[in-house]
Amino acid sequence: MxxxxxxxxxxxxxxxxxxxxxxxxxxxxPNPALNGTPKASPAGNPNSFAARMMAKMGHVEGQGLGASGKGRLAPIDVQLRPQGAGLGAVKEKTKQAKEEEKREASFRGEVLEDSEEEEKKRRRKLKEKRVSGISGAGTTPARPTTKYRTATEIEAAADGLKVPNVLKSIIDATTSEMKLLNGAAGLMKSYSTMVPSETEAEKIARRARRDLEAFAEEWETLSERKKYLELQESQMAAEIVEEDDEARKIEEVISAVKDLQGLSLESSDADSLTAVWEEIAAKLELIQLAYEDEVESLPLQEIAVAAIHPLFKKAMVDWRPLQEPRYLVPYLDRLSQILGIKPPSTSTDLTLGNEVPYTKPPSKSTTTYETMLYTLWLPPVRSAITNDWDPYDPSPLLALITSWQPILPAFILTSLIDNHIVHRLTTALQAWSPHRTSRKNRSTSSNQIPPHTYIFAWLPYLPPYQTSPTSNHGLLHSLRQKLKSVLSTYPIEKPPPTGLTAWQPILTSSLTHILTRHLLPRLSSHLSANLVIDPSDQDLSPLTQVLAWTIPLFSPETTAHLLVAELFPKWHQTLHLWLTSGPNYEEIGQWFQWWKEQIPEEVRCHPVTEAEWTRGLETITLALDLGPEHVATQLPPPPASSSLPAAATAPLKPPAEAIPPKNKEPVDLLPETTFRDVVEDWCAAQSLLFLPLREADPSSGMPLFRITASASGRGGAVVFLRGDVVWARGKGEGKGFAPVGLDEGLVGRAEGR
Structure with missing residues (x-):
């Protein structure tokens, strides 16, 4: 170990x-970008841990992620940049990512286009393929071989050219071999294979070939020139035919004009002149129908005007425009097309860009027809308007203008209206003095004729600047100035001039402004200075005179405010004086009702005047409450001006001196008896309960009470007290209050009968 x-x-x-x-x-x-062998992803190994876990979760090899298999198909591949390289050195998006995007787009039914750079690369490759197919890389394309025509082809191309046979049998020196050509094959081939030494025969053949080509070109030039000359000849022939037709038409027109010159104008008989007009009109109509299409090219308008000018001049000498308004109109109307008369509906309004309106300016020159009317027709009409026409009777001149308007030039009609008709109307308007009568004939004086009777008829014919209610010049401007002058001096005692209300639709707000500024102050001064409230001998003439002006000319609201400012202060003072000097309340009630009847209903029912009537009724009620002992000393006087809102709405109250001060010894005075005390005493005598309901009537604002015979305080009649009157609510829902008396009827309602 x-x-x-x-x-x-x-x-x-x-x-x-x-x-x-x-x-x-x-x-x-290792850097995959350097050796080009990226490390295999462990997810690609079917025996890897990731592959086994995905298989357990239901993933099938070859399908995408997700239950539908539309998710990512391959693991995310990483595109590595070389060491030290920045952004943009390599393409960040891998080929695998692009394929995944196209696959996802196909599931959505879309087609994913290549990027702009890829499209440029694809086009560059296609271009390189096309270039490589034509010629090899780095080689220059071969020059196209020049092809020459044979003698036979030259002869066929040049129509009419004959090539001699001797030129067709020439020596072909374009090849290394010399041979005799019986035909024209190979005549114009390239000289690149010509033998170095050129014989005399070959030089002759070459010169003959050049001469033949030059002859062929010249032949083609001459052929083209021949075709051009033939075409020009045909055009000139057509123009000659047109000129001949036009000359023939002019000769026919000259012949027709000569026929018109043969008409006799010596007779002064009206019937003879009418016959001549008929004949001229008939012949001009024939010319018009015969040359309807040549109106622009032929001087038909000048011919027609020259034909009728002598006759028209003779007719204007004895013409009376106001007595014969349609004289010669039918003949000129028949010849309107040949005379160049445009209908009145012809508009010169155009439209520029962005629908901006534009009016084409009129022509500075006049036609022969317009000149004839201006020099022959306008003078007698102008003289008739100045000397013979009565502006207070517009019908004769209106008939003349209406008859001639369709065939009258616009500038002549405008000049006639602005310089003559409007001038006469303005003169008649300035002479209007409705408050002054003529000494000779007081009933039919012309200065009393209302302007609307003779101006209204001209409004459709006047231009807009003459009829604008806000313009500072024109006929309506003169009318406004005249109305101001008349309303400032007209006597209020006289009835208002007739026809003032007729101008309301024309002047609109201008008339209201004139009436308010120039008439209303005079009405107020007249009412203030002349109206005296005298119950013993009442003179209503000032009020009647003012109402005669205000009712037709002003609104009910304006009239109501005028009465509140000038009538009611005097009325309240007279009422107070009457109540404080031993009044007879029955007479006061009749006087109160009589005054209400003197005011028109639309003014009497206005809220402003209703407040004054209510204030007068409150004054009478307060005088009743004070009694004869205290009314003379304790009834408050009316305010100096009832037009103030507080004076019109505030209820009257006893003066402060009527209430004893607290710091003084109480005075043994009898308690003041009110109408409520009277009602309560009457209810006690009838064994009825008089109960306050602690609510008010919505319409009148008066406190409500209940009069009932039930000990529980229910049922009975709901009432309120106003003045010395009991107002009881009607039976059933929606019923209003009505005055009732303290009698058996009220007892029955209290007991539920």
Whole structure:
């Protein structure tokens, strides 16, 4: 044993320096990237521990991991980089990993494409294969051999060229052998195999071959030029035919124009002129139908205008536009196409990029038809508007404009409206003075005609800048200025001018602003200065005059606020004065109800005025509660302005001096009797209970009580007290409160009858 131990210590069992060196050698592992032989994975060995454990868990050799066998098929392979190499030196993804990715993609029904680098590599290999198939690596491709045509081929290519037979029987000097050619085979072959010495015959043959090629090229050039000249000749012949047709059409038009010149215009009879117009219109229509397709090429518009110009000029001399609005319109309408009249619906609006609207500017030059109308038609119409037309009667001029608008140029109509029609309308509007009557004829004075009766008819014909309610120029701007002037000076005592409400759809908010700024302050001042509340002799004319303005022109809310500011302060003062000077409450009640009837219902029922009526009723109730002994001294006066919210909603209370101070000796005064005390005494006399319910009515906010004959305090009637009236709830759900009297009816309801 000792020998064995010693042997171990002296040999492999030595723990000296040799053992340390052997240990370092064992720890060194070969680099697979250097020798190219990676170590086999132990999982690939079917007898390894990992393989046996996987077989026990149901894994089958050749299938992937998982119950479905779609998992990884091979162990993860590690791609090692050479020692000292950084990232990117080698491809990090191994071939095995790429195959696994493609296999997983196939299970998902996808096709995994190669990376960009692999695709470039694959294309590079395909290109190298194609290049290697054409020529060997490093060799230059052979130059293509030049092919020459034979004499027979030259003769066949040059149509019409005849090659003499003597040129076809020439010596072929392109080969090492000299032979006589009877045919044209091999005429134009390469000279690379020509014999070094060239005889005179061979030189002649070569020159003849060059001359033959030059003749063939020249022949082809001349043939192409011949074809071009033939084509040019045919085109010129077609143009000559077209020119002849056009000349024939012009001659026909000249002949038709000469027929028009033969018409006589000497007669001044209306029937004769009508016949001439019919004849001219019929002949121009024939020209229009005959040359409908040549309207752009032939001067048909100038011909038509020249034909009708003398007749049109003669007709305009005696024409009365306002009496004959449709004069000559049917004839011009018939000739609208040949005269170049565009329909009014023709729009010049275009669309640029991103749907930006753009209006094409009008042409700076006029047509012959437009010039004729501007020089012959416009002067008599302008004179009729200035001298004969009554702006308060728009129908004659409207008939004229409506009749001529389809055949009238747009610039003429615009000039006529802006410079003449609107000017006359503005002049009539400035003369409008509804509060001033004419001394000669007070009933039919023109300055009292409402503007809407003659301006409304022109609104569809006016341009937008004339009818804009917010524009600072135009007809409606003049109307707004005139309304401000009229409303600032019109007497309030007179009825309002008729037609003011008709402008509401046109002026919209502008009219409301004008009425509020220029009329409402004057109505308020008139009501404040002229209305006197006098129960003995009441004069309602100031109120009636103000309501005649406010009801049609203002909203009920505006009217209600106006009455609260100017009427109710005086009304409350008169009521307080009446209550404190020996009142008759029956007369006060009638007076109270009469005043409510004088206010229109939509204003009377407004919450603002309802608060004033409620305040007046509370004043009367407080005066009843105070009694005749204390009402004169303890009834609080009304506030200086009832328009304040607190004054309109706060309940009236007895003055502070009516409550005796605590530091003074109590005064032997009789207790104040209220209406609740009266009701309680009546209930006690009828053997009924009067019980507070400790809740309020949701609609009125008054505290609720129960009047019942039951000792348990149930049943009976639910009531509340307002003023000196008992309000009882109706029977059944959803019934409101109604006033009842202290009589047998209330007793029956308390007893459940």
């Amino acid at each position: 000792s020998h064995f131990s010693l042997h171990r210590m002296n040999g492999k069992g030595d723990t000296g320096s040799d053992s340390d060196s052997d240990h370092r050698v064992k720890r060194r592992k």
